[in-house]
């Protein structure tokens with residue numbers, strides 16, 4: 001079997017998870033990793049095999065990978081992604097896809113120009129309870145959707161935005177309010193005027209899609225509490241996912257209809273597993289299969305939601321997403 005060559009750019013927490021996902025796949029050869037701190041690339045390749053490089057330019061020139069994961073920090077995806085796309089690689093970017101709308105559009109246009117695939121690692125799509133929720137919603141079991149509510153840790157805010165589009169489609173408009181406290185900012189994120197990324201303190205957004213209203217609240221809180229909880233109400237019932245936490249991101253799910261009350265406990269699932277499933281689905285997509293792996297277009301739509309939230313809060317106004 002001819003194996004396709006994979007590599008990773010940026011060897012921190014996320015880069016290690018991507019590499020761990022690639023080495024598990026039989027049709028993939030993990031050829032190497034690059035980090036500006038060479039010792040991190042060396043430490044990673046000592047675990048996974050492949051060669052270590054101090055720059056992505058050297059890695060791509062020497063190894064000619066078929067695809068790379070860009071796992072540098074959120075504000076630093078654009079340049080490695082553009083270079084990789086221009087040198088023949090398909091690119092899976094970590095989220096957020098880019099630090100600005102212009103950068104996101106440049107990545108998408110470059111992928112199209114060079115006929116390469118661009119994807120984004122929205123691994124929360126591959127959580128069992130979320131997949132079950134999507135199945136139930138698509139089957140229409142709770143009827144026409146009336147409301148959905150997402151309560152999330154601030155670190156999962158961007159994942160929730162992707163899930164909202166994944167589950168309910170594109171939104172028509174939104175209105176957002178933030179309590180931002182600069183001293184609470186965890187990340188060196190100076191781009192809050194354009195892209196929110198992680199709300200520094202509290203956020204509440206109401207999104208509209210047709211007659212459906214979706215609320216998203218995010219706050220910083222202890223990891224002892226759930227990372228995410230979801231409730232969807234429909235004309236014929238409701239679905240709840242509770243206790244999605246660090247130890248098991250699956251949580252537990254309940255489907256309540258007028259004459260029926262079912263509980264699902266999909267079993268423990270670590271965040272590491274969600275990365276590996278996401279990598280598996282990205283590679284399947286590269287092999288021409290239909291998967292739920294988020295595309296570059298999904299990545300750009302998530303950026304549009306991010307920037308609309310920042311704008312709505314800044315201007316204290318409603319944002320019409322159909323005219324964006």
Ligand SMILES: NC(=O)c1ccc[n+]([C@@H]2O[C@H](COP(=O)([O-])OP(=O)(O)OC[C@H]3O[C@@H](n4cnc5c(N)ncnc54)[C@H](O)[C@@H]3O)[C@@H](O)[C@H]2O)c1
Pocket residue numbers: 009010011012013014015034035036037040055056071072073074076080094095096121122123
């Ligand atoms: N999908 C998820 O659930 C999830 C979870 C954690 C992090 N992430 C994402 O992964 C990305 C990386 O986050 P992290 O926590 O791994 O950060 P990190 O700081 O641990 O790792 C980033 C690495 O990139 C390296 N780097 C910086 N500039 C570089 C360059 N030009 N070339 C090569 N290497 C470079 C750094 O030296 C560092 O080792 C972010 O976009 C973050 O949002 C996603």
